[in-house]
Amino acid sequence: MIGDVIKAFDIVAELFDDDDLLDYFEKTWIGERKRRGVGRKDPQFAHQLWNVYDRFIAGVPRSNNAVEGWHNAFASRVSINHPTIIKLTEKNRREQSKFEIDIAKILQGHEVKTRKLMYKKLDERIERLVGAYDSSQLGQYLSNVAANIYL
Structure with a gap:
């Protein structure tokens, strides 16, 4: 907080x-x-x-890792450092089509992107810790959160 x-x-x-x-x-x-x-x-x-406490409460991602992941994947699909405008436009159209398919799947109730189980479990643990946050037990809270950090 x-x-x-x-x-x-x-x-x-x-x-x-x-x-x-x-x-x-x-x-x-x-x-x-x-x-x-x-x-x-x-x-x-x-x-x-x-x-990131308020972000976690609001259900917003704590980092921009998803954006970085998309950028790296898109860069590998383009496959050259300085594409021509025609090649870049074509790659953007394909990317848009992919997202439109993903949006349709989401609207139909499918889960499009699955996260690794270890990250889902980590988020669940942190969510439990954040949900039980008590500022009078701040030292214990910090210790519990630190126990979930992997370097």
Whole structure:
């Protein structure tokens, strides 16, 4: 949740050893503490820009991996780096036809794109964690989410 980002950062920062990385992360993503007074400076990237809690609640994908996947697949179908306008137009027409077929299948109740089972299960686990979110148990929540991250 956006309102708990700084509190969550403080919990994680207590467990972290690398001050340089922590300083970078705080300056870029959280917002440095003000030297005078209370509060923090604005981060380089606003919390709303990168925090995916609300996206997950809304059922919106957490990443742009699907777009990247489409782009890579389309680039391989075009098969050359600098196609002529005629070749590119033909590939776009084929791509449009493919999407129109997919849309028709979706409207008929078919599931067009199946995701790998491991990603479906990961999303289900994260969905359960997000659904049970309790800001008073933020440390445990972070620990549970971290247990689902694979590097």
